[in-house]
Amino acid sequence: MSAVRENGVIVAIDGPSGAGKSSLTKLLAQRLGYIHIDTGAMFRAVALMSKRAGIATDDDARLAELCRGLEVTFVRDGENCRVLANGEDVSTEIRTEEIGLLTSAISARKPVREALLTMQRAMGAKGGVILEGRDIGTVVFPDAEVKFFLSASAEERGRRRYLELAARGDKATLEETIAKVIQRDQQDEGREHAPLKQADDALPIDSTSLSIEEVLTVMENAVRERLAQDDKR
Ligand SMILES: Nc1ncnc2c1ncn2[C@@H]1O[C@H](COP(=O)(O)OP(=O)(O)O)[C@@H](O)[C@H]1O
Numbered sequence: 001m002s003a004v005r006e007n008g009v010i011v012a013i014d015g016p017s018g019a020g021k022s023s024l025t026k027l028l029a030q031r032l033g034y035i036h037i038d039t040g041a042m043f044r045a046v047a048l049m050s051k052r053a054g055i056a057t058d059d060d061a062r063l064a065e066l067c068r069g070l071e072v073t074f075v076r077d078g079e080n081c082r083v084l085a086n087g088e089d090v091s092t093e094i095r096t097e098e099i100g101l102l103t104s105a106i107s108a109r110k111p112v113r114e115a116l117l118t119m120q121r122a123m124g125a126k127g128g129v130i131l132e133g134r135d136i137g138t139v140v141f142p143d144a145e146v147k148f149f150l151s152a153s154a155e156e157r158g159r160r161r162y163l164e165l166a167a168r169g170d171k172a173t174l175e176e177t178i179a180k181v182i183q184r185d186q187q188d189e190g191r192e193h194a195p196l197k198q199a200d201d202a203l204p205i206d207s208t209s210l211s212i213e214e215v216l217t218v219m220e221n222a223v224r225e226r227l228a229q230d231d232k233r
């Protein structure tokens with residue numbers, strides 16, 4: 001085990017929507033025996049609760065109040081992980097495209113970012129974790145031992161999302177889905193607070209023409225190399 005932190009290293013995985021972060025984080029966490037923290041799910045839970053409470057996306061005072069009273073937790077359910085907001089299982093409800101776009105807007109607000117930043121740092125500090133999101137390597141854990149920036153062309157990411165939606169019986173077209181992916185990229189990259197950006201010391205991986213297994217191999221090798229270096233010290 002790494003001498004760096006109590007439970008191992010911190011692995012940061014950032015990148016745009018549909019790049020493969022969730023799939024790869026889950027698989028890599030299984031291979032390494034690490035904990036998986038899906039920070040997008042935390043922002044999605046805030047967005048869902050704000051929608052239910054009828055809070056406008058720019059009402060920072062009410063968003064701050066909402067975050068103060070919100071606890072987001074992850075519980076393991078066999079191979080999967082359930083997302084609980086104040087104890088309620090919201091795993092399915094947070095995954096719609098509508099909540100995705102709302103989340104992109106809500107996550108640009110400073111009080112929301114500040115509240116979740118504190119939670120994420122507390123969850124990851126001991127190491128032995130993989131956090132995935134948009135600003136993990138740049139803001140949440142700039143000192144993470146291993147950082148990846150996962151990307152793929154907007155067309156390929158849109159195609160992957162479209163296949164997922166079609167499998168769920170959603171009638172969205174491929175063109176609409178690609179357009180939404182591009183809209184979300186622009187919102188996430190263009191915002192003032194913690195925009196989506198590759199950390200200078202992140203390993204970039206373009207998965208456009210790589211399989212999930214191929215990406216996993218690159219990532220696992222990079223983490224194991226780092227762990228081996230720590231063991232030699
Ligand atoms: N390298 C890849 N090749 C083909 N499909 C992929 C690849 N990576 C991810 N996918 C698929 O693309 C979809 C989106 O991946 P996901 O992990 O949810 O991305 P993100 O978390 O970055 O939004 C999923 O259906 C996943 O199975």
Ligand SMILES: Nc1ccn([C@H]2C[C@H](O)[C@@H](COP(=O)(O)OP(=O)(O)O)O2)c(=O)n1
Pocket residue numbers: 016017018019022039040041043044100103104107108132133134135136184188
């Ligand atoms: N660390 C993070 C994670 C997600 N977000 C925002 C930006 C994204 O548009 C939304 C939803 O993120 P999520 O990772 O769940 O979305 P995808 O699965 O990539 O489509 O949340 C963020 O601002 N910072």
